Amino acid sequence: MSSSTNSWMQDANIRMFSNGGGMRILEADLKDKAAEEQYDRGEYLRAAQLRLESLRIKDAELGPDSVEAAYTRMHLGHALYKCGQLDQAEKVLRQAMAVRDKKDPMGVDAAIARDELARVLVAKGDRAGAQQLRLGRENALSCGNYDCESACLKAFSFSELKQCSRCKSAYYCSVKCQTADWRDHKHYCSSTSSTTS
Ligand SMILES: [Zn+2]
Numbered sequence: 001m002s003s004s005t006n007s008w009m010q011d012a013n014i015r016m017f018s019n020g021g022g023m024r025i026l027e028a029d030l031k032d033k034a035a036e037e038q039y040d041r042g043e044y045l046r047a048a049q050l051r052l053e054s055l056r057i058k059d060a061e062l063g064p065d066s067v068e069a070a071y072t073r074m075h076l077g078h079a080l081y082k083c084g085q086l087d088q089a090e091k092v093l094r095q096a097m098a099v100r101d102k103k104d105p106m107g108v109d110a111a112i113a114r115d116e117l118a119r120v121l122v123a124k125g126d127r128a129g130a131q132q133l134r135l136g137r138e139n140a141l142s143c144g145n146y147d148c149e150s151a152c153l154k155a156f157s158f159s160e161l162k163q164c165s166r167c168k169s170a171y172y173c174s175v176k177c178q179t180a181d182w183r184d185h186k187h188y189c190s191s192t193s194s195t196t197s
């Protein structure tokens with residue numbers, strides 16, 4: 001008798017917990033959405049703050065190893081990169097990549113996290129590190145354009161991507177994507193050796 005009461009209580013607790021958790025996750029999702037809007041307006045610092053707020057909820061409710069937290073970490077990393085906070089960006093992107101790699105190392109999400117991290121490494125002047133990161137998984141690469149429409153659909157193989165001919169440390173699925181990313185990439189693109197004249 002008491003055991004069935006217990007299990008009923010447990011059920012009720014689980015329901016309450018999951019409802020409460022669900023509300024919190026909804027709050028986190030809304031913060032992610034707001035972050036996206038701020039990002040589109042060029043308000044990168046505000047976007048990063050909102051991502052961080054979302055992440056605190058997701059870490060607490062779902063755990064830092066959840067794919068939901070990894071998703072927000074990836075976008076937080078990109079927003080921090082846009083704010084020039086490269087060390088912080090690298091840190092959160094490495095965490096996001098570790099979670100994605102554990103779930104599906106050849107999957108599209110792992111490829112996106114890896115490419116974002118490579119972008120930060122290039123910005124930090126570590127092109128060799130970026131190259132090593134990408135070529136470690138030649139058949140699961142992502143397009144270097146953050147807003148690429150195809151990047152979230154599939155991971156690319158090395159031969160499917162076009163390399164920035166100047167610095168050879170950025171990869172794109174199309175000329176359109178390369179052009180779109182140029183505003184960002186031009187700050188870090190330069191020839192690797194002093195052979196230009
Ligand atoms: Zn693309």
Ligand SMILES: [Zn+2]
Pocket residue numbers: 164165166167168169170185188189190
């Ligand atoms: Zn380049």
